[in-house]
Amino acid sequence: MKKRELNRSANDFDKMLTVSPNPHIKSSETTTSLMLCVIIALAPATVWGVYQFGLRALMIILVSIVSCVASEALSSLIFKLKFSITDLSAVVTGLLLGLNLPVSVPLWMPAVGGVFAIVIVKQLFGGIGKNFLNPALCARVFLFSWAHEMTFFTAPKTALPLFSSEIDAVSTATPLASLNEGLLPSTPILDLFIGKQPGCIGEISAMLLLAGGLFLIIRKVISIRIPLAFIGTVFALTYLFPLGDQDVHFAVASVFSGALFLGAFFMATDYTTSPCTPIGQIIYGVGCGALTVLIRYFGGYPEGVSFAILIMNLFVWFIDKFTKPKPFGFVKPEKPKKAEGGEAK
Amino acid sequence: MSLTFIGGIHPRENKNAKNKPIEMLPPPKTIRLQMSQHIGVHCTPTVSVGDHVYKYQCIGRITAGLGVPVHSSVSGTVTEITKSVTPDNVEKQTVVIDNDGLNTPDPSVCGYDGPLSGLSPEQIIDIVREAGISGMGGATFPSYAKINSAAGKVSRLIINCCECEPYICANYRLMIEDPDAVINGAKLLMKALGLRRCDIAIEDNKKEAIKLFTKKLAGNPMFTVRMMKTKYPQGDERQLIYAIYNIMIPQGKLPADVGCVIFNTETTAAVYRAVALGIPLCERIVTVDGDCVKEPKNILCPIGAPLSDLVDFCGGLVKTPKKIIFGGPMMGQAQWDIHAPVSKGTSAALLLSSAQTTEYEHRSACIRCGKCVSVCPMHLMPTYLASFSRTYNFDMCEKFGVMSCVECGSCTYVCPGSVPIVQLIRSAKVRIKENRAKKS
Numbered sequence: 001m002k003k004r005e006l007n008r009s010a011n012d013f014d015k016m017l018t019v020s021p022n023p024h025i026k027s028s029e030t031t032t033s034l035m036l037c038v039i040i041a042l043a044p045a046t047v048w049g050v051y052q053f054g055l056r057a058l059m060i061i062l063v064s065i066v067s068c069v070a071s072e073a074l075s076s077l078i079f080k081l082k083f084s085i086t087d088l089s090a091v092v093t094g095l096l097l098g099l100n101l102p103v104s105v106p107l108w109m110p111a112v113g114g115v116f117a118i119v120i121v122k123q124l125f126g127g128i129g130k131n132f133l134n135p136a137l138c139a140r141v142f143l144f145s146w147a148h149e150m151t152f153f154t155a156p157k158t159a160l161p162l163f164s165s166e167i168d169a170v171s172t173a174t175p176l177a178s179l180n181e182g183l184l185p186s187t188p189i190l191d192l193f194i195g196k197q198p199g200c201i202g203e204i205s206a207m208l209l210l211a212g213g214l215f216l217i218i219r220k221v222i223s224i225r226i227p228l229a230f231i232g233t234v235f236a237l238t239y240l241f242p243l244g245d246q247d248v249h250f251a252v253a254s255v256f257s258g259a260l261f262l263g264a265f266f267m268a269t270d271y272t273t274s275p276c277t278p279i280g281q282i283i284y285g286v287g288c289g290a291l292t293v294l295i296r297y298f299g300g301y302p303e304g305v306s307f308a309i310l311i312m313n314l315f316v317w318f319i320d321k322f323t324k325p326k327p328f329g330f331v332k333p334e335k336p337k338k339a340e341g342g343e344a345k
Numbered sequence: 346m347s348l349t350f351i352g353g354i355h356p357r358e359n360k361n362a363k364n365k366p367i368e369m370l371p372p373p374k375t376i377r378l379q380m381s382q383h384i385g386v387h388c389t390p391t392v393s394v395g396d397h398v399y400k401y402q403c404i405g406r407i408t409a410g411l412g413v414p415v416h417s418s419v420s421g422t423v424t425e426i427t428k429s430v431t432p433d434n435v436e437k438q439t440v441v442i443d444n445d446g447l448n449t450p451d452p453s454v455c456g457y458d459g460p461l462s463g464l465s466p467e468q469i470i471d472i473v474r475e476a477g478i479s480g481m482g483g484a485t486f487p488s489y490a491k492i493n494s495a496a497g498k499v500s501r502l503i504i505n506c507c508e509c510e511p512y513i514c515a516n517y518r519l520m521i522e523d524p525d526a527v528i529n530g531a532k533l534l535m536k537a538l539g540l541r542r543c544d545i546a547i548e549d550n551k552k553e554a555i556k557l558f559t560k561k562l563a564g565n566p567m568f569t570v571r572m573m574k575t576k577y578p579q580g581d582e583r584q585l586i587y588a589i590y591n592i593m594i595p596q597g598k599l600p601a602d603v604g605c606v607i608f609n610t611e612t613t614a615a616v617y618r619a620v621a622l623g624i625p626l627c628e629r630i631v632t633v634d635g636d637c638v639k640e641p642k643n644i645l646c647p648i649g650a651p652l653s654d655l656v657d658f659c660g661g662l663v664k665t666p667k668k669i670i671f672g673g674p675m676m677g678q679a680q681w682d683i684h685a686p687v688s689k690g691t692s693a694a695l696l697l698s699s700a701q702t703t704e705y706e707h708r709s710a711c712i713r714c715g716k717c718v719s720v721c722p723m724h725l726m727p728t729y730l731a732s733f734s735r736t737y738n739f740d741m742c743e744k745f746g747v748m749s750c751v752e753c754g755s756c757t758y759v760c761p762g763s764v765p766i767v768q769l770i771r772s773a774k775v776r777i778k779e780n781r782a783k784k785s
Contacts, residue, residue: 276715
């Protein structure tokens with residue numbers, strides 16, 4: 001009786017059995033879970049930015065996220081791409097874009113930036129994983145078309161209106177501006193580290209960004225190679241070749257100011273636009289660091305992290321190709337002359 | 346310190362039957378013996394419908410070429426000789442035998458009388474061939490041919506007790522419950538190969554087996570017990586040799602080319618039983634596991650027994666399976682029939698519901714996270730191989746070393762984008778081989 005029962009049920013599910021090639025199991029990690037980790041890692045720096053710059057900062061971040069998600073939804077419908085809102089990558093792009101803007105920008109700017117990041121940089125190239133530039137950074141650089149708004153930094157704790165774009169505040173020089181003149185900034189180094197400095201919403205607190213970055217490294221979302229090589233190079237170059245007559249304080253202040261920590265832990269490590277070989281990641285990190293210092297020293301704009309990362313993005317394929325690991329048991333292919341002349345024919 | 350290789354993954358072990366002793370399967374009503382349970386030429390049945398067969402009687406033979414005979418695992422009557430198609434689209438002749446329940450052994454079966462050390466290598470190889478022994482870990486390469494090709498060439502013998510796939514614990518139970526069969530089998534293999542040394546490689550999640558073997562082999566200069574790190578694919582021959590001796594097998598070469606030969610635990614025990622007791626290979630240990638069976642078990646079952654009998658013996662189904670797998674979840678083969686017969690290479694039968702197994706999305710996207718690159722035990726770049734294969738760019742596939750891939754599936758396991766990487770690599774390999782064949 002029991003046997004017959006099994007047989008009957010067997011006939012039922014037999015038709016529904018999946019016969020597919022191995023492997024039959026998969027780790028529980030998905031694109032969504034990785035993106036969620038990034039959002040969690042960015043949360044402390046985001047909260048700190050909102051605490052320092054007020055609710056307007058939150059407003060900018062929200063506009064940016066909504067703009068990214070909406071343009072992803074619309075464009076994937078129009079371009080007939082996979083509907084990919086649920087993988088949270090658009091949320092990460094939006095969050096990063098918002099964190100990379102000064103608090104005083106008018107609210108239409110994150111909206112325009114979000115559309116540019118998602119539609120132009122990402123979806124037009126085929127959607128997630130196909131873009132060759134970091135969408136958030138590209139959008140930020142695009143927004144430099146409005147240079148005045150993008151370089152207008154207010155001191156933390158300045159009262160700003162929530163919606164209006166009429167900002168009634170004074171622009172402050174960022175610590176980087178004075179560093180690039182060969183002077184130590186007026187902000188003490190500890191304040192730079194904790195995050196009491198003018199700058200973009202999410203970039204000010206090296207400490208909280210470091211905490212988020214370490215979380216990602218511990219969760220094995222990113223490897224330590226790119227951030228370490230990036231920050232290490234910036235430190236080494238600013239220590240060896242300081243501007244003016246500065247000592248090690250100059251190098252320390254250079255590392256803690258500007259967008260370096262945000263860039264090194266969260267933007268340069270973007271999977272799609274960074275190399276995937278271990279040696280390649282180190283080369284890429286060193287390249288980012290060197291370009292950052294070059295642009296900071298000699299460029300027209302005090303900060304160079306975004307440009308450096310975007311330039312290195314373009315080299316990813318070549319870095320990957322030339323640092324391709326040697327396959328297990330690799331044997332050098334014989335020269336075709338010898339092989340064919342010897343035995344083959 | 347555990348020995349290991351570079352890369353690899355550590356999936357959840359799920360060895361639910363680890364502490365379940367091996368149990369005998371109640372005699373099945375009918376058995377279905379496939380005429381090809383090994384790599385090589387298919388056997389031709391030597392019996393016809395209506396014949397009475399003894400247990401251990403040879404019922405299928407190879408006329409020429411590489412292959413081993415098939416023996417009946419029960420006594421009874423041949424009722425049918427049919428053809429059945431396996432899920433990998435191979436048509437196999439199958440002999441169906443009705444079990445009379447008497448288990449009358451073939452009168453010609455007898456053990457070897459004298460001391461085992463008196464056997465010559467040729468005699469051992471002969472017995473191994475006649476006993477129908479092929480690799481029982483899953484690859485099913487005829488063992489006599491392996492010994493033949495290795496004899497005189499190799500200096501190192503490894504008994505592979507890694508069992509690195511999740512769920513499976515058949516080898517572990519065998520090591521704990523019958524260590525002498527494994528050790529004596531290894532001695533016979535050493536004799537056949539003309540070696541005086543042997544390494545027994547056990548993963549460090551099998552502490553009891555390591556303890557037992559270390560105790561049993563203490564002071565024996567012929568054996569070394571090697572503790573391996575629990576990692577997939579630790580049992581792969583290339584990785585095993587690299588982990589123990591730090592030798593990389595060159596591309597396209599075999600273990601014998603670097604002086605090594607590897608045998609699976611259960612194969613080793615089968616060699617011992619064939620030589621000492623004269624019993625051919627016609628039963629094996631199968632781990633039945635997965636969230637769909639009531640009670641996971643290790644079952645000693647006659648080869649050819651239908652899976653449904655094994656499932657019944659485990660208390661039946663508690664959930665509807667999505668996949669039925671013969672072998673481990675990483676390398677095993679999905680089945681379409683719950684009555685599929687157990688064969689010589691079936692180390693496990695897994696019945697997994699949709700919660701424990703995955704289906705690959707049709708429109709999956711690589712995010713280039715590089716996790717596949719860091720886990721690849723062959724040090725390849727699976728992400729590029731997959732995308733080149735997707736665009737039919739086989740030249741680039743070859744440049745990126747696609748032919749080195751051992752298809753362990755680690756890349757596909759870790760991929761957060763659910764890209765069917767190893768499947769794409771396989772299709773590229775097939776195309777490249779076809780193109781090469783056309784050219785020459």
